Amino acid sequence: MLKVALITPARRGSHAGNRTTATRWAGLLHDLGCRVRVAQSDGDADGCRLDGQPPDLVLALHAVRSHAAIRACRAAFPACPLVVVLTGTDVYRFQHSDPEAFLDSLAASDALIGLHDCLAEDLPPRCLSRLHVVHQSALPLPPRAPGPIRRSFEVLVAGHLREEKDSLRAALAVRDLPSTSRLCVVQLGGAHRPEWAEAAREEMAGNARYRWLGDLPRWRVRQWMARARLMVISSRMEGGANVVSEACVAGLPVVASDIPGNRGLLGEDYAGYFPVADTAALRALLCRAEAEPAFVDRLRRQVLARAPLFSPAAEREALVRVIAACGLTV
Structure with a gap:
């Protein structure tokens, strides 16, 4: 042995x-x-x-x-x-x-x-x-029970709040959107340093489209993955984030920063990349996802095609x- x-x-x-x-x-x-x-x-x-x-x-x-x-x-x-x-x-x-x-x-x-x-x-x-x-x-998510149709278009960010993750980029991207937009960002993960917690609280106070729920147990994160429309991975650097594997297996479309650690999991031809720390480019992708169901379906097909790797x-x-x-x- x-x-x-x-x-x-x-x-x-x-x-x-x-x-x-x-x-x-x-x-x-x-x-x-x-x-x-x-x-x-x-x-x-x-x-x-x-x-x-x-x-x-x-x-x-x-x-x-x-x-x-x-x-x-x-x-x-x-x-x-x-x-x-x-x-x-x-x-x-x-x-x-x-x-x-x-x-x-x-x-x-x-x-x-x-x-x-x-x-x-x-x-x-x-x-x-x-x-x-x-x-x-990653393991598949449990089947999602039917529920009421949600008016919001929930975008999930999962991971510790820290510099490497560029954690508030999605929150910045949904600031000042037209009132007709249904986009909102739900962020999960503990703050790596106190100043990150303070920054998240300040963002919530001034941005009605953003909620930070803190460090949640794994089963609660998986529940949020099952209900979200989209996930954002905004990292400046990644060694191969397990949350990307989980999203692929779950069929959860991902919008990701264009870095080696994301390209090395999602593939070079993935359609959902944006330049690192580019708030405007991320906002454009999120607005496109909200407006074009076909674009979201394309991302879903692409992540599901990668799922066997994980x-x-x-x-x-x-x-x-x-x-x-x-x-x-x-």
């Missing part, structure tokens, strides 16, 4: 993407017959032992935030294959702001995992032979390929 240590910088109970990925992968690996220990990256290598024994494989999420744990595991378990999972902030921020830690984690790895198809564009060429893409999976079986098979590349079997 393969013993796997999964390292994540996110604490137990966190709704952060790194913790969600670690929890889901722990379940997939358990289904494959592995024994799995999820450890926080602020601990030492002893936290990765299973019943006092060294792991057979270490999977570390986040090259920079888990850098100390990666180095500790490489020193404590020199014969143990080590896989580093690259996040958006790794590749699109820390590679430039903290290149020493980033490149050191890459050098310590036996294999790398990226979560979208365009990641190779932004990695050092010498690393590409070790790169494997694992698309994050099945649990496909994600599990991709993990098996990474394990095999490390010379191990499950």
Whole structure:
């Protein structure tokens, strides 16, 4: 039975993407017959032992935030294959702001995992032979019960409020629309910093088309996904957002910023992109979606065409390929 240590910088109970990925992968690996220990990256290598024994494989999420744990595991378990999972902030921020830690984690790895198809564009060429893409999976939403026809055209934004997500862009895009427009934005997710919470409250006070509901449990987020007409992903950088996978599997049309992390999940020919931080372009797309049902149907067909990439079986098979590349079997 393969013993796997999964390292994540996110604490137990966190709704952060790194913790969600670690929890889901722990379940997939358990289904494959592995024994799995999820450890926080602020601990030492002893936290990765299973019943006092060294792991057979270490999977570390986040090259920079888990850098100390990666180095500790490489020193404590020199014969143990080590896989580093690259996040958006790794590749699109820390590679430039903290290149020493980033490149050191890459050098310590036996294999790398990226979560979208365009990641190779932004990695050092010498690393590409070790790169494997694992698309994050999602489960279908439960069937939606019939209900009253809603007059509003609800646009959903789901994710922590933070700079990388450009979180208030959709709210800005629906300001000052004509009174005939039915567009409104519902935002879900906790504020990464107090100033983001204050900014969201200020926006609600001055923008009747915007509501921020804060950090909700997963089942409530899925309820909102089932009722929304459209989802906006406005991020400045993404490593492969699981919410995009969920939208595709749910058949929820997406309007997304034109960045590698979105193109690497939705495809180069997707019709719903807008330039990063371009409020006017986003407003135009949202107004088009409200006015043209055929455009929304086109986006829905495109996301559904991508949905097979994000099945649990496909994600599990991709993990098996990474394990095999490390010379191990499950």
